[in-house]
Amino acid sequence: MKKIIVVGSGIAGLSAALAAAQNGASVTIIERAQEGEHGGNTRYTEAYLRMKNIDEVADDFVEHFMENAGGYTDPSIERETVRDYENWSSLAKSQSMLDAELLYSFSENAGITLRWLEKAGMKFDFLPTAFITTTTTRLLPVGGGLAFVDTLTDECKKAGVNFQFETTAKSLIVNDGNVEGLSVKSRDGKTDNIIADAVILACGGFEGSPEMMARYVGPRAINLRPVARGGHYNKGEGIDMAIKIGAATNGEFSSFHAEPIDPRSGIAEPAIFTFPYGVLVNKEGNRFTDEAPGTVDAHYESVTRRIYEQRDGIAYFITDAKLDDVPNWQKGSRTDQPPIIADSLKELAQELKIPYLALDKTINDYNASCVYGEFKPLEKDGLATQGLIPPKSNWARPVDKAPYRAWPVISANVFTFGGLKVDRNARVLDNDGDPIVGLYAAGETMGIYYRTYTGSTSVLRGAVFGRLAALHALGVKQ
Ligand SMILES: Cc1cc2nc3c(=O)[nH]c(=O)nc-3n(C[C@H](O)[C@H](O)[C@H](O)COP(=O)(O)OP(=O)(O)OC[C@H]3O[C@@H](n4cnc5c(N)ncnc54)[C@H](O)[C@@H]3O)c2cc1C
Numbered sequence: 492m493k494k495i496i497v498v499g500s501g502i503a504g505l506s507a508a509l510a511a512a513q514n515g516a517s518v519t520i521i522e523r524a525q526e527g528e529h530g531g532n533t534r535y536t537e538a539y540l541r542m543k544n545i546d547e548v549a550d551d552f553v554e555h556f557m558e559n560a561g562g563y564t565d566p567s568i569e570r571e572t573v574r575d576y577e578n579w580s581s582l583a584k585s586q587s588m589l590d591a592e593l594l595y596s597f598s599e600n601a602g603i604t605l606r607w608l609e610k611a612g613m614k615f616d617f618l619p620t621a622f623i624t625t626t627t628t629r630l631l632p633v634g635g636g637l638a639f640v641d642t643l644t645d646e647c648k649k650a651g652v653n654f655q656f657e658t659t660a661k662s663l664i665v666n667d668g669n670v671e672g673l674s675v676k677s678r679d680g681k682t683d684n685i686i687a688d689a690v691i692l693a694c695g696g697f698e699g700s701p702e703m704m705a706r707y708v709g710p711r712a713i714n715l716r717p718v719a720r721g722g723h724y725n726k727g728e729g730i731d732m733a734i735k736i737g738a739a740t741n742g743e744f745s746s747f748h749a750e751p752i753d754p755r756s757g758i759a760e761p762a763i764f765t766f767p768y769g770v771l772v773n774k775e776g777n778r779f780t781d782e783a784p785g786t787v788d789a790h791y792e793s794v795t796r797r798i799y800e801q802r803d804g805i806a807y808f809i810t811d812a813k814l815d816d817v818p819n820w821q822k823g824s825r826t827d828q829p830p831i832i833a834d835s836l837k838e839l840a841q842e843l844k845i846p847y848l849a850l851d852k853t854i855n856d857y858n859a860s861c862v863y864g865e866f867k868p869l870e871k872d873g874l875a876t877q878g879l880i881p882p883k884s885n886w887a888r889p890v891d892k893a894p895y896r897a898w899p900v901i902s903a904n905v906f907t908f909g910g911l912k913v914d915r916n917a918r919v920l921d922n923d924g925d926p927i928v929g930l931y932a933a934g935e936t937m938g939i940y941y942r943t944y945t946g947s948t949s950v951l952r953g954a955v956f957g958r959l960a961a962l963h964a965l966g967v968k969q
Contacts, residue, residue, distance in 0.1 A: 492515065492516065492517050493515070493516045493517070493688045493689075493964070493965055494516065494517045494518075494519075494686070494687040494688050495507075495508075495511045495516045495517070495518045495519075495687060495688065495689050495690075495691065495961065495964055495965075496518075496519050496520075496521060496672070496673050496685055496687040496689070496690045496691070497511070497518060497519070497520045497521070497690075497691045497693055498520075498521045498522075498660040498673065498690065498691065498692050498693060498694045498729055499520075499521075499522065499531065499692070499693040499694035499695060499729070499934070499936075500520050500522045500524075500529045500530055500531075500640070500644065500654070501530050501531040501532060501533035501534070501640070501693065501695065501721075501934060501935075501953060502533040502538075502636070502639050502640075502643075502934060502950050502953035502954050502957065503693035503933035503934025503935070503936070503952075503953030503954070503956065503957040504520060504522075504691070504693035504694070504933075504934070504957060505520075505530075505533075505639070505640065505643035505644060505647060505957070506604070506608075506643065506933070506953065506954045506955075506957030506958045506961075507691045507693055507931075507933055507957035507958065507960050507961045508520050508643075508647050508652045508961070509611060509643055509646050509647050509650060509652070509958075509961075510607075510957070510958040510961035510962055511691075511961035511964065511965060512647060512650035512651055512652050513650055514961065514962065514965045514967050515965070516961070516964075516965055517651075517653075518647075518650075518651070518652045518653065519652070519653045519654075519655060519685065519687075520647070520652055520653070520654045520655065521655050521658050521659070521660050521673065521675050521685075522654060522655065522656050522657075522658065523657070523658070523659045523660075523694075523724050524656065524657070524724050525656050525657050526654070526656045529640070529644075529656060530636070530637075530639075530640035530644075530721065531694075531695050531721040531722070531724050531725055532636075532695065532717075532719065532721045532722050532725070532905070532906060532935070532949075533636040533639055533640055533721070533950065533953065534636055534637055534640050534719075534721045535636060535637075535718075535719035535720065535721045535759040535760065536635060536636035536719075536760075536950060537620075537621075537631060537635040537636065537760075538631065538632050538635050538636040538639060538950040539620060539629040539630075539631055539946070539947035539950075540601075540605070540615070540629060540630045540631065540632070540947055540948075540950060540951050541627060541628070541629060541945065541946065541947040541948050541951065542601065542602070542605070542628065542629070542630040542951075543628050544630070545602060545605050545606065545609070545615055545630060546602035546605075546606070547601075547602055548598045548601050548602070549627045549628045549629075550627075550628070551626070551627050552598055552601075552945070552948070553594060553598055555943075555945040556589055556594050556597075556939075556945050556948075557589075557594070558943075559589075559940070559941050559942040559943050559944075559945060560588050560589040560590075560594075560941060561587065561588035561589065561941050562743075562941065562942075564586075564588045565586075568580075568582060568583050568586050568588075569588075571583040572590050572591045572592070573591070576592050576914075576915070579924070580924075581923040581924040581925070582924070583924070584914075584920060584923075584924025584925075585739040585912060585920055585921070585922050585923060585924040587739075587740060587741050587742075587912070587938075588741070588941070589741075589939050589940075589941065592914065592915050593913070593914070593915060593939065594939075595915070596915035596916075596955075596959070597939075597948075597951075597952065597955055597956075600955045600958075600959060601951055601955055603969070604951075604954045604955045604958055605630075605951075605954070607958065608632075608639075608643075608954060611642060611643060611646045612642045612645075612646065613632050613633075613638065613639065613642055614632070614633040614634075615630050615631065615632055615633065616630070616631060616633055617629070617630060617631070618631040618633070619822070620788075621762060621764055621822055621823055621825060622764060622786070622787050622788040622823065623764065623765070623767075623787060623817065623819075623820065623822065623823045623868065623869065624767075624786035624787050624788065624869060624870060624871065625786055625787075625788045625789075626785070626786045626788060626789045627788065627789075627946070627947070629947050636950065639950070639954075655675070655677070657677060657678040658675050658676070658677040658678070659675060659676050659677075659728070660673055660674075660675055660692075660694060660728060660729065660732070661673075661674045661675060661676055661682075661728070661732070662674045662732050662735070663690060663732050663733070663735075663736055663930070664684055664686070665736050668927070668928070669927075669928040669929050670689070670690050670736070670927060670928065670929035670930040671686055671687070671929060672684060672685050672686040672687050672690065673685050673687065673690050687929075688929065688964065689929050689930070689931060689960075689964035690929060690930055690931070691917075691931040691932070691933060691957070691960045691961065691964065692729035692730075692732075692733060692911070692919070692930070692931065692932045692933070692936045693729075693932070693933045693934050693936060693953070693957055693960075694725065694728065694729040694936055695722070695724065695725025695729070695906070695934065695935045695936060696725050696727065696730070696747075696906045696907035696908075696909070696910060696935035696936065697725065697726060697727025697730060697731075697907050697909070698717045698722040698723075698725055698747065698904045698905075698906055698907050699717060699722055699723040699724055699725045699726045699727075700725075700726040700727045701713075703726075703727045703731075703907075704904070704907075707744040707745055707907075707909055708744075708745050708746070708747060708907075709745065711799065711800075711804060712904075713804075714799065714803060714804025714805070714901060714902070715747070715799070715804070715901075715902060715903065715904040716901075716903060716904065717903065717904055717905075718750050718752060718759070718760050718762075718903035718904065718905045719759035719760055720759065721759075722904065722905075722906065725906070725935065727907075729911075729932065729936040730909070730910055730911060730936060733911050733919055733927075733930065733932065734911075736927065736930075737921045737922060737927070738911050738912065738919050738920070738921060738922075738927060738930070739911070739912035739919075739920050739921055739922045739924070740909060740910065740911060740912055740938060741909075741910060741911065741912035741913070741937065741938035741939065742907075742908040742909045742910045742937075742938020742939055742940050742941065743908040743909065743938075743940065743941045743942065744907075744908070744909030744938075745909075746907075746908045746909075746940075746941070746942070747904045747905070747906065747907045747908055748792065748904070748905035748906050748908070748940070748944040748949070749792050749795040749796050749799060749902045749903070749904070749905070750762055750791065750792070750795060750902070750903045750905050751763045751764070751766065751791055751794070751795045751798060751900045751901075751902065751903075752826070752900065752901060752902075752903040753826035753828050753898055753899060753900065754805065754899055754900075754901045755826070755828040755899065756826045756827050756828050758825075758826075758827050760825060760903075761825050761826035761827065761828070762823075762824075762825045762826075762903075763808055763823075763824060763825075763826060763898050763900050764787050764791060764823035764824070764825075765808065765810070765814070765817070765820050765823045765824050765898075766782050766794065766808040766900065767782055767783035767787055767885065767886050768810055768814055768817050768820065768868065768886055769782070769808055769809050769810030769811070769814065769890060770782060770808075770809050770810075770853070770854070770857055770883070770890060771794070771797075771798065771806045771807070771808055771809075771900070772806060772807050772809060772845065772850060772853055773801040773802060773805075773806050773807075774801065774802050774803060774805065774844075774845060775802070775845075775846065775849055776840070776845045776846050776847075776848075776849030776850035776852075776853055777849060777853055778853055778857065778881060779797055779800075779801060779806070779881065780794055780797040780798075780881055781794075781881050781882055781883055781884050782794060782883050783883055783884055783885040783886050783887070784884050784885075785871055785884070785885070786871060787823070788946060789946075792943055792944055792946075793943060795900075795902045796902070798900055798901065798902055799901075799902035804901055804902060805899055805900070805901050806899075806900050806901075807843050807845065807897050807898070807899055807900065808897060808898045808899075808900050809839070809854070809890060809895065809896070809897045810890060810895070810896050810897075811890045811891060811892045811893065811894070811895050811896065812892040812893060812894055812896075813888060813892050814896060816866065816868060817868040818868065818869065820868075824898070826898065828898075830896040830897060830898050831843060831896070831897045831898070832894050832895070832896055833893075833894065833895050833897075834893045834894055834895070835893065835895070836850060836851055836854060836895060837851075839895045839897055842897075843897055843899075854890055854891075856879065857876065857879060857883070857887075857889075857890065858889035858890060858891055860876035860877055860878055860879035860882075860887075861874075861876055861887050861888055861889045862874075862875075862876075862877050862887075866886065866888055868886065871885050872885055872886060873885060874886055874887050874888065875887055905944075905949075906935045906949060907935065908938060908940040908941065908944075909938050910932065910935060910936050910937045910938030910939075911932040911936060911937050911938060912937075912938065913931070913932050913933075913937045913956065914926060915959070916931075916959050916960065916962075916963035917931045917932060917933050917937065917956040917957075917959045917960035917963065918930070918931055918960075918963065919931060919932050919937075931960035931963070931964060932956075932960070933952075933953060933956035933957040933959075933960050934949075934952060934953035934956065934957060935949065935953070937952075937956060939952065
């Protein structure tokens, strides 16, 4: 019987473990958290899935990924990737970019994986989301990420998976270049070397490591925090231990998925997705970005990146009584903290500790640039400012009707983009593009994202590549 070690029990780890156990392997999951707190980011997400229906990815899935497949990728290397994978040079196989081989595997296996998860007890439906305006299609698991964790943990246990909670993966055991096991340490201080046929690293990114955040993302990372408690468990050890044995990397190491949140709130994902219906100002009282370039689901990340660049990484979303013209705006305001409310801009500036004269000028200039037109809150209405820099491209109406309302907004780190380079079967590749025998990575531990995150695909990535890793490790053909 083959022995598989899976590190991490989020969607990637649980998918890997279940697929391995169903195919006859002896499986051990190594998990840092205690039982009931396990599941990392997966535990806290609503887990939107960028699908058109349960069998097919959304129409814009491949296109969006292709537009964000790397930096300025080298055309001489890109050209090679139209050949069969076997004929790619080692340079192309190990290149840091989302290559066609990986993307094809992802989109091809998305529906198959969701059907498999359905058989494991999950239910999927087109449920309401927090986005007031949208451009793509999103399927949701009923019960969110927690349902994935609970259902798959139960299924794994039924299939005989051995869970070692409160145990941390420390390093890989390597013999002649092949991975043959894992060194672990449990909370009671005991260390152990576990020998296995394959190790599947599914232990998240490095959003929970301030040291790696500073090293890769930079000194401004002090202004970031994981969007939910689960991210703190992901300290980058999986990525680190594989790099130490020569693994190639993929994904944009200096970036992360950014989401606008209220810093005062300690709940999971206290997102503020309502900012297109007002203005964003920084601590100096100045606007700094187009708050509404398009639908909020497609643009919240780029706007949040601008917030992150401001002094102390914070901005204030300022709006007025007319926010109530937006039907059910509360669904896009997930914080449990009340807005700061004031009857005048002067009072609001005092409350926010923003220089009043600057704020007054900013709002007056903005109001003067708003033109008459039909306000359509639930679709891109093209109601744009005129002659203002930066412009506001949609839903631009004067902020002039008391009471004024404001929410502080910072960028949260949903997860980091940098990870390990894998092939279509989630095998970790070395810097020559060759698979490291016995080593797989799935979920956040593998890197695929550059520039703008293709929203609602990270949970799917975990499920797809977790399952593929297990099938490949056991030689199971689909
Ligand atoms: C609030 C929130 C909302 C989100 N919304 C969406 C969404 O709608 N759609 C979407 O696709 N994505 C979303 N994401 C992102 C997505 O949830 C995650 O990227 C995905 O679930 C990660 O799955 P994973 O299995 O790779 O990692 P995780 O689920 O984070 O699991 C990693 C596990 O590894 C364990 N671990 C870490 N290091 C070690 C170690 N050294 N040894 C042992 N165990 C270790 C952790 O404790 C954890 O249990 C959201 C995330 C959050 C937090």
